[in-house]
Amino acid sequence: MADLLSQSLEVELSIGDTIQIGDQFLTVIDIEGNEILFQLDSDNPTGPAADAMNDAY
Numbered sequence: 001m002a003d004l005l006s007q008s009l010e011v012e013l014s015i016g017d018t019i020q021i022g023d024q025f026l027t028v029i030d031i032e033g034n035e036i037l038f039q040l041d042s043d044n045p046t047g048p049a050a051d052a053m054n055d056a057y
Contacts, residue, residue, distance in 0.1 A: 012029075013031070015028050016028065018041065022025065024040060025041040025042075026040060026041065
């Protein structure tokens with residue numbers, strides 16, 4: 001069985017921000033307390049959170 005690799009990174013998110021996890025792009029569409037609702041995007045969007053994630057690597 002393959003071991004899972006885990007990485008932790010904290011990023012401040014706002015509605016409309018986009019992040020990339022692996023080859024998936026997620027856009028924040030709602031934030032309520034500690035819950036964040038994402039929309040799965042099929043394109044390669046750009047935005048402040050996407051830029052921050054790219055800078056982290």
